[in-house]
Amino acid sequence: MVAELGHFALIVALVVAAVQATVPLIGAARGADDWVAVARPAAGIQFLMAAVAFFALMYCFVQSDFSVATVFQSSHSLKPLLYKVTGVWGNHEGSLLLWILILTGFGAAVATFGTNLPPALAARVLSVQAMVGVGFLAFILFTSNPFERIFPAPAEGRGLNPLLQDPGLAIHPPFLYLGYVGFSMAFSFAVAALIEGRVDPAWARWVRPWTLAAWCFLTIGISLGSWWAYYELGWGGFWFWDPVENASFMPWLAGTALLHSAIVVERRDTLKAWTILLAILTFSLSLLGTFIVRSGVLTSVHAFATDPARGLFILGFLVVAIGGSLALFAVRAPALRPGGLFAPVSREGALVLNNILLATACATVLLGTLYPLILDAISGEKVSVGPPFFQATFVPLMLPLLAAMAVGPLLPWKRGDLRGALERLRFTFIFAGFTGLAVYALVEPRSAAATGGVALAAWLVLGGILPLYERTLRGGVSGAAARLAALPRSAIGMSLAHAGVGLVVLGLTVLLTWQTEKDQVMRVGETMDVAGYTLTLRGVASVAGPNYVAQRATFDVAKGGEVVMRLAPEKRSYVDSPQVTTEAAIEPTWLGDLYVVVGDADGNGGYAIRGYFKPFVHWLWIGAAVMVAGGLVSLSDRRHRVGAPAARRTRETGALAGAASGATE
Amino acid sequence: MRTALRLSMLALLALLALAPVVYAQGLEPVLPDPALEQRARELHKRLRCLVCQNQSIHESNAELARDLRNVVRERIAAGDTDEDVVTYVVARYGNWVLLQPPLNAGTLVLWLSPPLLLVTAFVGTALYFLRSRRSIPEAKPLSSEEQARVAELLGEERRG
Numbered sequence: 104m105v106a107e108l109g110h111f112a113l114i115v116a117l118v119v120a121a122v123q124a125t126v127p128l129i130g131a132a133r134g135a136d137d138w139v140a141v142a143r144p145a146a147g148i149q150f151l152m153a154a155v156a157f158f159a160l161m162y163c164f165v166q167s168d169f170s171v172a173t174v175f176q177s178s179h180s181l182k183p184l185l186y187k188v189t190g191v192w193g194n195h196e197g198s199l200l201l202w203i204l205i206l207t208g209f210g211a212a213v214a215t216f217g218t219n220l221p222p223a224l225a226a227r228v229l230s231v232q233a234m235v236g237v238g239f240l241a242f243i244l245f246t247s248n249p250f251e252r253i254f255p256a257p258a259e260g261r262g263l264n265p266l267l268q269d270p271g272l273a274i275h276p277p278f279l280y281l282g283y284v285g286f287s288m289a290f291s292f293a294v295a296a297l298i299e300g301r302v303d304p305a306w307a308r309w310v311r312p313w314t315l316a317a318w319c320f321l322t323i324g325i326s327l328g329s330w331w332a333y334y335e336l337g338w339g340g341f342w343f344w345d346p347v348e349n350a351s352f353m354p355w356l357a358g359t360a361l362l363h364s365a366i367v368v369e370r371r372d373t374l375k376a377w378t379i380l381l382a383i384l385t386f387s388l389s390l391l392g393t394f395i396v397r398s399g400v401l402t403s404v405h406a407f408a409t410d411p412a413r414g415l416f417i418l419g420f421l422v423v424a425i426g427g428s429l430a431l432f433a434v435r436a437p438a439l440r441p442g443g444l445f446a447p448v449s450r451e452g453a454l455v456l457n458n459i460l461l462a463t464a465c466a467t468v469l470l471g472t473l474y475p476l477i478l479d480a481i482s483g484e485k486v487s488v489g490p491p492f493f494q495a496t497f498v499p500l501m502l503p504l505l506a507a508m509a510v511g512p513l514l515p516w517k518r519g520d521l522r523g524a525l526e527r528l529r530f531t532f533i534f535a536g537f538t539g540l541a542v543y544a545l546v547e548p549r550s551a552a553a554t555g556g557v558a559l560a561a562w563l564v565l566g567g568i569l570p571l572y573e574r575t576l577r578g579g580v581s582g583a584a585a586r587l588a589a590l591p592r593s594a595i596g597m598s599l600a601h602a603g604v605g606l607v608v609l610g611l612t613v614l615l616t617w618q619t620e621k622d623q624v625m626r627v628g629e630t631m632d633v634a635g636y637t638l639t640l641r642g643v644a645s646v647a648g649p650n651y652v653a654q655r656a657t658f659d660v661a662k663g664g665e666v667v668m669r670l671a672p673e674k675r676s677y678v679d680s681p682q683v684t685t686e687a688a689i690e691p692t693w694l695g696d697l698y699v700v701v702g703d704a705d706g707n708g709g710y711a712i713r714g715y716f717k718p719f720v721h722w723l724w725i726g727a728a729v730m731v732a733g734g735l736v737s738l739s740d741r742r743h744r745v746g747a748p749a750a751r752r753t754r755e756t757g758a759l760a761g762a763a764s765g766a767t768e
Numbered sequence: 769m770r771t772a773l774r775l776s777m778l779a780l781l782a783l784l785a786l787a788p789v790v791y792a793q794g795l796e797p798v799l800p801d802p803a804l805e806q807r808a809r810e811l812h813k814r815l816r817c818l819v820c821q822n823q824s825i826h827e828s829n830a831e832l833a834r835d836l837r838n839v840v841r842e843r844i845a846a847g848d849t850d851e852d853v854v855t856y857v858v859a860r861y862g863n864w865v866l867l868q869p870p871l872n873a874g875t876l877v878l879w880l881s882p883p884l885l886l887v888t889a890f891v892g893t894a895l896y897f898l899r900s901r902r903s904i905p906e907a908k909p910l911s912s913e914e915q916a917r918v919a920e921l922l923g924e925e926r927r928g
Binding site for chain 2: 340455460464471474482484485486491492495
């Protein structure tokens with residue numbers, strides 16, 4: 104019954120989306136206010152229906168209703184409640200439903216909070232958003248219905264992949280989707296602006312907060328995924344240039360570029376066509392990414408053929424959505440007049456450089472991800488494009504970007520003074536060089552690459568916060584706090600985000616240069632040395648969990664002859680799945696993580712043990728967190744709230760801005 | 769019911785066949801000379817596991833990956849250079865086994881695209897600068913509408 108209710112709600116959502124995709128659009132073109140007024144309530148109803156469907160499916164999961172095929176495929180009655188809930192999006196159908204829920208949620212958010220948008224623009228944005236919704240709702244209803252029943256109902260489900268039964272991975276997809284789908288806002292605004300034929304600083308002001316929010320979510324989502332891979336997969340890898348990872352990284356790269364080019368549109372009324380194109384491409388990459396992952400086209404070429412209906416629908420949808428928006432762009436973009444002129448060396452110029460490098464990097468990742476597929480289709484030749492290719496091409500593109508990142512924010516708009524900016528960075532440069540040399544002199548084994556990496560990290564962190572320092576502390580300690588509070592939040596956010604990138608570079612450099620790895624067959628009482636720690640195997644015991652049995656090894660870890668900690672890695676066998684998972688024991692220290700994994704028994708009382716020391720690995724996550732914090736601080740800027748959900752305090756000024764842009768129409 | 773059961777049994781079998789053996793690596797016989805073993809491991813990192821998703825055989829727990837690891841060790845023990853080993857493995861499994869695609873006619877586009885894209889982007893930007901300098905008159909005066917708008921926006925910011 105509940106499943107049928109959910110199914111029905113999805114059908115209603117599709118019908119409402121179809122209305123919302125057409126009526127307000129026609130109304131906006133003809134100036135019919137009552138048609139335009141359809142958009143907001145429709146967006147609300149669409150969201151409500153998607154929520155009903157989503158929670159209906161969640162109910163079926165929690166109740167272990169195995170007569171619903173999706174539940175049977177990916178749940179089990181013994182599974183802990185948390186994973187029954189998160190199992191909703193641990194499968195194709197449910198994750199699509201989550202996508203739709205978030206998509207309609209963003210639409211409803213614009214309808215609710217975007218009260219200061221000109222009504223015609225709001226109507227067009229919501230119409231475009233609903234067009235995407237129609238595509239997804241039709242896809243789920245016609246090819247991937249999550250509420251399909253099986254009769255007679257099986258007594259027990261097949262269980263969720265144990266690798267996915269983990270809190271980190273449980274919350275990773277929602278964040279990823281909030282990011283992917285968040286870029287749909289930028290897309291809808293871009294297409295609406297093309298239909299309207301008008302892009303101006305006010306438009307950029309409305310788009311930026313949505314893009315920034317999506318970027319924050321996507322950054323969190325990618326970091327969570329990376330963190331999960333690090334602690335769950337059992338060898339401490341955190342990024343594999345896997346097609347599925349690339350699928351989320353490409354929208355991130357394009358979204359980062361978009362974030363920066365939108366600033367130029369807002370402040371200088373130029374780079375408009377390029378920003379619109381970026382907005383379209385960013386969401387197109389999100390769509391492509393979603394479908395790459397969902398169709399399995401890249402992880403296994405044959406998954407496309409197993410369900411031709413899905414594959415064809417996906418292709419058709421991509422062609423219509425991407426092709427349609429790009430065609431509209433081709434027709435309308437020439438009419439977008441560039442605004443303010445600027446010299447190559449200027450803030451705008453620096454942001455253009457940022458865009459060139461990020462866009463090239465994004466295109467490179469796209470090419471590398473799809474190349475095996477393309478080559479196979481053209482010539483039947485099979486190649487792998489693995490991490491070495493991406494490292495060889497991506498890193499050289501990132502180095503100039505990182506080097507320029509500290510300089511760009513110091514250049515004034517229109518015409519910059521490169522020498523002046525570099526003079527302001529003199530101390531940063533000296534300090535970064537000194538840090539690099541100190542690392543070279545003091546840390547064994549010596550590494551020239553790591554010297555450069557650490558110096559670059561210092562350059563980024565110090566260079567990132569230099570603008571803040573100049574505007575607060577340099578004028579003396581007294582009053583510095585007041586000066587900081589008076590700074591625009593977006594300036595603080597930028598400094599934080601740029602410094603966060605520096606911390607990630609630091610973590611990457613140290614980790615990749617100096618991580619150590621040991622493996623050894625150990626019997627109880629034997630020892631292994633890892634990075635100055637002595638691990639003694641104390642015992643191996645079987646431990647029962649809720650739906651698994653674990654083999655748990657216990658180690659005493661000594662440093663300098665003294666036992667400083669105890670570690671207990673596990674190997675888990677699940678009752679509902681033949682898959683075995685490793686639960687690495689990870690002990691964070693100030694210098695890095697001690698990471699121990701227990702493997703198979705050799706039958707003679709010995710166990711295969713792997714020990715790693717992962718220096719500075721925590722700076723990866725700290726750096727990512729600082730980047731997100733920067734995004735959030737920037738998001739709280741008053742300037743952004745003018746177009747975003749407005750706090751009560753600022754609603755008045757927001758309404759004013761809305762009225763102002765309304766007046767100029 | 770029966771088909772569902774059979775299907776689930778099949779799925780179970782399929783999963784069993786694919787289920788990785790966790791850290792069997794530690795139990796493998798390694799080369800007695802640590803320097804040779806280190807060379808073998810560096811090679812393992814360059815070779816793709818044939819049955820996994822985008823993993824090197826160094827990281828994979830699959831049985832086929834273990835076999836290939838041992839093949840590499842055997843070749844090294846027999847005195848092959850690194851390149852000999854790679855040639856040997858590629859002869860058996862094709863270029864697909866290399867995580868870094870070799871540069872050949874098929875992969876020329878792949879390897880040349882990133883630098884070409886970058887150059888194109890820079891040339892395009894340079895042209896944009898040249899053209900915009902020529903085509904747009906120095907400073908366009910604001911229309912009265914725009915001036916009113918600017919005044920309003922600036923005023924709003926000051927008021928906060």
